[in-house]
Amino acid sequence: xxxxxxxxxxMFATAGAASAEALRDKWCSDVHIRFFVGGxxxxxxxxxxxxxxxxxxHDLGAKVDYVFSGWDQExxxxxxxxxxxxxxxxxxxxxxxxxxxxxxxxxxxEKAGIKMIYQNVPLDEVTAKFxxxxxxxxxxxxxxxxxxxxxxxxxxxxxxVAFVMGGWAQVERAQRELGTVQAFEEAGMTVxxxxxxxxxxxxPNSAIPIFVAAIAxxxxxxxxxxxxxxxxxxxxxxxxxxxxxxxxxINIGFDTSPQVVQSFADGWVQLASDxxxxxxxxxxILSLCEQVVYGLGGMNVDTGAGFVTPENxxxxxDLATQxxx
Numbered sequence: 319x320x321x322x323x324x325x326x327x328x329m330f331a332t333a334g335a336a337s338a339e340a341l342r343d344k345w346c347s348d349v350h351i352r353f354f355v356g357g358x359x360x361x362x363x364x365x366x367x368x369x370x371x372x373x374x375x376h377d378l379g380a381k382v383d384y385v386f387s388g389w390d391q392e393x394x395x396x397x398x399x400x401x402x403x404x405x406x407x408x409x410x411x412x413x414x415x416x417x418x419x420x421x422x423x424x425x426x427x428e429k430a431g432i433k434m435i436y437q438n439v440p441l442d443e444v445t446a447k448f449x450x451x452x453x454x455x456x457x458x459x460x461x462x463x464x465x466x467x468x469x470x471x472x473x474x475x476x477x478x479v480a481f482v483m484g485g486w487a488q489v490e491r492a493q494r495e496l497g498t499v500q501a502f503e504e505a506g507m508t509v510x511x512x513x514x515x516x517x518x519x520x521x522p523n524s525a526i527p528i529f530v531a532a533i534a535x536x537x538x539x540x541x542x543x544x545x546x547x548x549x550x551x552x553x554x555x556x557x558x559x560x561x562x563x564x565x566x567x568i569n570i571g572f573d574t575s576p577q578v579v580q581s582f583a584d585g586w587v588q589l590a591s592d593x594x595x596x597x598x599x600x601x602x603i604l605s606l607c608e609q610v611v612y613g614l615g616g617m618n619v620d621t622g623a624g625f626v627t628p629e630n631x632x633x634x635x636d637l638a639t640q641x642x643x
Contacts, residue, residue, distance in 0.1 A: 344379025370599025467499025551577025
């Protein structure tokens, strides 16, 4: 072997040894994080977010305190206030309370040196002023894409009637459903906006009277769009209460879950937009760890992943049953 070859081999060996030394197990073990799951324990969507976060905690070794809010925005704000007072290294916060409610607390967090990342609902005004990043689907584009796909897939046309349910008073959170409304109205469809009952994400049955009354008043309705996987998974209950059979009304919405997958199998649900909540659990913790330990910039990730349909739902069925999709 020539001297040059020996030198090159030595260099590669040294580089390999350095790379091996750089690999670290549980490299985030000194970092304390508060993580907002969003829903209550056992919530269909929140469970997937929680499972993603728990996997990140396991992989990285971070100390994570989990915060369950039952999708109650006022409770989230109070819990965020308490989380800042506890002085963790980072907080992963659901954006549902909106810019105005979170803004003063984000300022407190910045002054305290607490890293912030938001998931599920973006808070662009907050992050522009006080930093922080976002992991989740982009609300309005995701909702609009669902509407456009429904029009294409089901041959919807001008004059067709659709119900779109949403929490319309929650400005930032409602942008997703508003995107669906906009797509339908641009196609000339008649859209009737239904107000989601307070707490319906935790108790989907609370929306039964609303759907039954709306369908009775508008028997010509072609399609119903639901604001989340909790309600979308409860479609069989709504349709049976209204005296409808599978496929009589097109039912679409967001997210997957064991209930949504079963509803696809039984013909109750025809289209869902997947926003990969597992990533909304895993990536915020990974990002906060990278920021605190390595001084890296925060992640901004659009977790929107396309559509689940009667043709492809079986591909995600097992993962949905395991609480991962």
